[in-house]
Amino acid sequence: GAVVSQHPSRVICKSGTSVKIECRSLDFQATTMFWYRQFPKQSLMLMATSNEGSKATYEQGVEKDKFLINHASLTLSTLTVTSAHPEDSSFYICSARDPEGTAFGSGTRLTVV
Amino acid sequence: DQQVKQNSPSLSVQEGRISILNCDYTNSMFDYFLWYKKYPAEGPTFLISISSIKDKNEDGRFTVFLNKSAKHLSLHIVPSQPGDSAVYFCAASAGGGSNYKLTFGKGTLLTVNP
Numbered sequence: 001g002a003v004v005s006q007h008p009s010r011v012i013c014k015s016g017t018s019v020k021i022e023c024r025s026l027d028f029q030a031t032t033m034f035w036y037r038q039f040p041k042q043s044l045m046l047m048a049t050s051n052e053g054s055k056a057t058y059e060q061g062v063e064k065d066k067f068l069i070n071h072a073s074l075t076l077s078t079l080t081v082t083s084a085h086p087e088d089s090s091f092y093i094c095s096a097r098d099p100e101g102t103a104f105g106s107g108t109r110l111t112v113v
Numbered sequence: 114d115q116q117v118k119q120n121s122p123s124l125s126v127q128e129g130r131i132s133i134l135n136c137d138y139t140n141s142m143f144d145y146f147l148w149y150k151k152y153p154a155e156g157p158t159f160l161i162s163i164s165s166i167k168d169k170n171e172d173g174r175f176t177v178f179l180n181k182s183a184k185h186l187s188l189h190i191v192p193s194q195p196g197d198s199a200v201y202f203c204a205a206s207a208g209g210g211s212n213y214k215l216t217f218g219k220g221t222l223l224t225v226n227p
Contacts, residue, residue, distance in 0.1 A: 045217075093156050
């Protein structure tokens with residue numbers, strides 16, 4: 001099946017710095033990718049829909065200037081958490097549309113200290 | 114407003130018995146439903162799905178039942194195995210099958226005891 005690679009799997013950063021998370025479709029082209037966020041014991045909350053070559057569509061309540069999404073190619077979407085704060089600590093997961101459905105990345109555990 | 118609800122945060126069953134995970138939804142526009150399995154610090158993996166035109170879909174040990182009038186679906190795992198222990202998420206989409214944005218429930222932690 002389709003494989004989505006997400007990197008890094010774990011990152012610890014200082015408050016105020018920026019962190020970039022990459023999501024790659026390895027064996028298919030993904031015109032659309034999705035970014036989710038999961039807090040402990042909570043559901044995966046959709047943050048934004050990333051479309052190749054155009055601006056991302058953000059869900060209500062998600063700050064687009066804080067969570068920068070770039071989908072510059074058909075195989076790569078990046079999420080940059082800018083000026084990270086401890087409350088941004090969470091598990092971030094990307095997914096991509098493939099011909100058979102939706103494939104998920106393995107997630108990134110972000111800890112802001 | 115939680116559009117997809119999994120009211121049981123956890124479920125414990127004995128190996129070999131049936132596991133039944135429940136999910137309710139409120140949005141009548143949802144027409145495609147999926148179940149995902151998730152281990153800690155990993156992304157969800159797809160298990161089984163069902164379109165709203167069906168009321169049952171079966172794949173090996175996994176069966177999903179959909180009751181549209183009650184806006185309720187359930188995942189049955191028979192027989193349950195210790196390796197099934199994980200968090201199970203119910204997800205739904207409207208108008209795009211599994212290729213559209215998904216709304217997830219909070220998940221149910223299933224523990225299968227040997």
